[in-house]
Amino acid sequence: MTRLRGVARYIGVLPMLVAAAVACWGLTTPSLWRDESVSVSAARMPLSQLRLLLGDIDAVHALYYLLLRPFITLSLPVEAAARLPSVLAFAGAALGVTVIGRRLAGPVAGLAGGLIYAVTPIAVRYAQEARSYALVSAVAVLATGLLVRLFDRPARWWLYAAYAASLALLGYLHLYAMLLLPAHAVAAWFAGRRSALIPMAAAGLALVPLALFASGQREAQVFWLKTPDWSDVASFPVDVAGSVPAAIALFALAAWGARRAWPVTLCAVLPVALSFAISQLQPIYHPRYVLFAVPALALLAGIGAASLPRARWLAVPAVTLFAVLTYGTQQAIRLPDSRPDDLRTLAATLEADERPGDAVLFVPQRYRLFVAAYGRPYDRLVDLTHAAGEYQPRTADQLRRELGGIERVWLVSPRIAWKYAEDERLVTLRETFRKGQVRMFGSLHLTLYTRKN
Incomplete structure (x- = not known):
């Protein structure tokens, strides 16, 4: 019996190892894209400069940028160094799903849930991203695991303190992840553990300063979000699983497992539902913003696989079938140009074509961070975007004076449509410079302007 328990313990870490292997597969193949570039730039900045950035636009990501700083100094390719925290968090979340599943529904459910999470495409995609989403998911799993322990153990002060700290950490990594809190509150209420509401309230109070400060940056942060409609609801399963067949398999197993684990069902469903509902008034929904609900969904699927008729024989084929159905998506998310921007090819193109004395202009100015x-x-280029020592962009007059001895200017921008057509720096550039070929690298455009004769 002791030997069997030892074997079971070793098998229990299998999802973590599979998750780590899956996340490391092709980790450096896709280029960093603009959001990841901001992460890398922020992690490299002197703290004084980082403080200015956080005060202007990115306060909600402050903790993540600080956590990333030691990793970005590692002697690894920049893609690997920047994405390593997400890889580690993804592997840790897979282990957490396994542990919670074993506690709630037995070792087969835990193992199946952890393995399903390890190959769920949306989770894998953000395990290979230098942003906070994989870390948020891992902390959500930790908080849920601590809540489960509160359900089945006598109350201990350190457990309540750890639970409160995990929720506060969750919110400081991403405020929208606090949509998990209502699910936890409902679960605690109906499980008769209403004392768990106290650490929830404490965590909420700890997040008030960040929420107040970040509210002033909302328009700069998420201005691009749109109000979701029923098509977004319908596409969510495919966003998670990568294809219609994989989505059918995943959500069918999860629906079957939901009968046996209602608290997990709350964690999988309620945050997504609340995100859609709130977004009808104030858009906050994006699939990656509810990524922290995916571990619960994978756990439900694992519980469903373990509760199939003849589960001893069908659980393994069910998990294997899901993995096979996701394989095409797994390949697609590792293509060199699979991210919204191909910054690496953009940089290589510019390096090959630039000449001594060339200048660069970023419109809008934040695109300097997007490619850094x-x-x-x-x-190696003369940066025309900012006045010397200033964070604000040059005025038209300042730019006109700076252009005096320059023959070629590289413009890095999005597609220049009505939104930027009247930018005073761009208007000034066009007075004496002729627009050349536009080359596109995802959503970023590179245009060479040469002086008119």
């Missing part, structure tokens, strides 16, 4: 992860080509 591959900064060497830009560092």
Whole structure:
């Protein structure tokens, strides 16, 4: 019996190992994209400069940028170093799903849930991203695991303190992840553990300063979000699983497992439902913003696999079938140009074509951060975006004076439509410079302007 328990313990870490292997597969193949470039740039900044950035636009990501700083100094390719925290968090979340599943529904359910999570495409995609979403998911799993322990153990002060700290950490990594809190509150209420509401309230109070400060940056942070409609609801399963067949398999197993684990069902369903509902008044929904609900969904699927008729024989084929159905998506998310922007190819193109004395202009100015992860080509150019020592963009008059001895200017921008057509720096550039070929690298455009004869 002791030997069997030892074997079971070793098998229990299998989802963590599979998750780590899956996340490391092709980790450096896709280029960093603009959001990841901001992460890398922020992690490299002197703290004084980082403080200015956080005060202007990115306060909600402050903790993540600080956590990333030691990783970005590692002697690894920039893609690997920047994405390593997400890889580790993804593996840890897979282990957490396994442990929670074993506690709630037995070892087969835990193992199946952890393995399903390890190959769920949306989770894998953000395990290979230098942003906070994989870490948020891992902390959500930790908080849920602590709540489960509160359900079945006598109250201990350190457990309540750890639970409150995990919720506060969750919110400081991403405020929208606090949509998990109502699910936890409902679960605690109906499980008769109403004392768990106290650490929830304490965590909420701890997040008030960040919420107040971040509210002033909302328009700069998530201005691009749109009100979701029923098509977004319908596409959510495919966003998670990567394809219609994989979505059918995943959500069918989860629906079957939901009968046996109602608290997990709350954690999988309620945050997504609340995100859609709130977004009808104030858009906050995006699939990656509810990524922290996916571990619960995978756990439900694992419980469903373990509760199939003849589960001893069918659980393994069910998990294997889901993995096979996701394989095409797994390949697609590792293509070199699979991210919204191909910053690496953009930098390589610029490095090959730039000449001594060339200049660069970023419109809008934040696009300097968007490309800085591959900064060497830009560092050799005269930066026309900012006045010396200032964070604000140059005025038209300042730019006009600076252009005096320059023959070629590289413009890095999005598609120049009505939103930026009247930018005073762009208007000034066009007075004496002729627009050349526009090359596109995802959503980023690179245009060479040469002086008119």
